[in-house]
Amino acid sequence: MSSIKKRPNGRWRARYRDGRGKEPMKTFDRKVDAQRWLDEQTAALVTGQYVDPRAGKETFKTYAEQWRTRQIHRERTEETFESILRLHLYPTLGDVPLDRIRKADVQKLVKAWTVKAKPSTVEGRFTVLSIVLKAAVGDRRIIESPTAGVKLPPLPAKSALVPITTETVVAVRDAMPGHFRALVTVGAGTGMRRSELLGLTVDRVDFLRKTVRVDRQLAKGSGDVPTWCEPKTVASDRLIPVADVVIEALSAHLAAYPAHKTGLIFQSAIGTPLRPSTLWTAWHRAAKAVGTDATPHDLRHYYASVQIRGGQSIKVLQALLGHKSATETLDTYGHLMGDEDDRSRAVVQSALGIPAGAARAEGAQ
Template sequence: MADASLKRQPNGRYRARYRDADGQQHERRFAVKAEGQLWLDEQAAAVVTGTHVDPRAGRVTFREHAEDWRLRQHHRPATQARVETMLRLHVYPTFGDRPLSAIRPSHIEAWSKRLADSLAPATVRGLHRYLSGILQAAVRDRLLASSPMDGVRQPKRETKRGVVPLSVEEVLRLADAVPDRWRAAVLLAAGTGMRQGEVFGLTVDRVDWLRRTVRVDRQLVLVPGAPPTLAEPKTEASVRTIPLPQVVVDALAAHLAAHPAGPDGFVFTSPEGQPQRRTAFSARVWRPAVRTAGLDQYDDGQGATFHDLRHHYASLLIRFGESVKTVQARLGHASAAETLDTYSHLWPDSDDRTRDAVDSALGAAVQGSGQSTTGPAAGGLSVAR
């Protein structure tokens, strides 16, 4: 380390000074000489090992660094909007104006505790991931020597309650409760499992009327400060072709006859003919329909959501014997594990089939050898039921 020095000043304090690998000069003052020498030794070791951090770098505010990080990420438009909203609402009010070097693990733990009192555990975990990514980037950029997130525990994952799908009768009540221009959208979501953004982003050219299929390769997303726009689906696995049941084909045909697609080809639009915003749809269409259908207390008082139509579709596939891989493909899940995590409780119980399989093979063999399968066997072996 170049030009390192430790000198006593006229006031009796010690000035420690050095130049880093970039030629930048740094200094600190100490009351005790040994403390100054220890600081110089630590900085020298950091320069040699390549972990040196400019002591002034940590003065950058969290918001400045986080915005720089956010704009560098290769996120899909919908993810970009979600990250911006989550940081603005839940992170910047606490950390935005703090210098990076002033953020301590205890600050993060207190912040996490406050969030847990008002937000779902999954939301808090997502905020932890964003905060961790931002602080790790600060370490890589040599703005911090280490991340204050190290050792901070994330909220425990809540035990997932099994999805309780809407019944056919409940879906039909919702279809009857929405305005006429949205009836086909309810039947489309319930009959294909398409997500809300995929339904709102559907254009006429994605419907193959002859083969009775719909191609899902886009979704309508909201980006702050911009009109609704078409973007890639949630994941690569979300790009899929779904068979259209005849009931959905008929509903779409009737819808387009009554509400023709506009210049952009959107099947579903607002009454003004514009791409439909989810917030406006929820306030003006969906929530009133849920109340009219008597489903405002569904799911322990949470009320039915548009996403529950997707769960209904999955439950129908499972009820009629479709495999996990088929359900995964129809829903556009990234893996079969995701499908099982959500819907495994809906597949028929296999206990009886397991018993029958073993009895048909092992039971027959045991009986053929003269052993009993209903009580103690020779040699003390018994077959438990």
């Protein structure tokens, strides 16, 4: 049921009944505009695309907080979403009604981020914004997301990844405080993620069989009490075969620095669970001292490059690194497999590279 009536002030009021029995209305200077709006709302009701005009009046922060509390996320993911929303989205968009956020507003925000943050960081913030606004579309708060078509700064090509050298690994390790040196060796020798290294306990290391089990990671530490959580993905749960150099480094480390009462192998200088910020501070000083801009994550890339140089297949490397798919591994490290080009040439050469005379002689036999 819908209607258009002329008001005493000469304006036209359009009204219709939605699926919940409510009667939204809007006034216009011209009857034709009122009819157009009424037709649009009626068509949306029929096609299932209807959005209550009043639903979009809810502010971005109000909706995002309601949405966030409904999600089932890993603890670290939940912390990341909360941090990005609080620090980078609410200050600019928090008080803006959902239906007032425009593509231009989002593009302007992305541009502002680009000035101070790396492209990957900008992409992470934009992803959170995009997820929330797409959820608002699904909840019929807005008709479409204003993030569609927004341009992001280009990410560096995967082929730009250049692994650090063994000399750099050794130099940084030797420049680290004594209680951190084994961590560098283990990181370079297993490819474990930082949080996996920080959460490694003695019972996850089989010194006899020379393996390390990764089935959890350090979530956060509060004082002397560590908290563990599941690995990053299901594929991250893995058993890593390790070389003697890793086992020897762990043995020497534990002899000099006994494990935490919870079994944690790596600790701070005062014997508490190791925080990422503490490790980063020590690493930064060591890296600066030896003249490299490498980060702890470069130990993981180093491990992958060593495995590739040794002839390891992408599928096996995927399992060792705990990647979700071989595609992820190939996209990240495929450019390091340079000998594949020579192998491809050799295969064709062996099949087609027979001299013409030899080929005729071979056929005559």
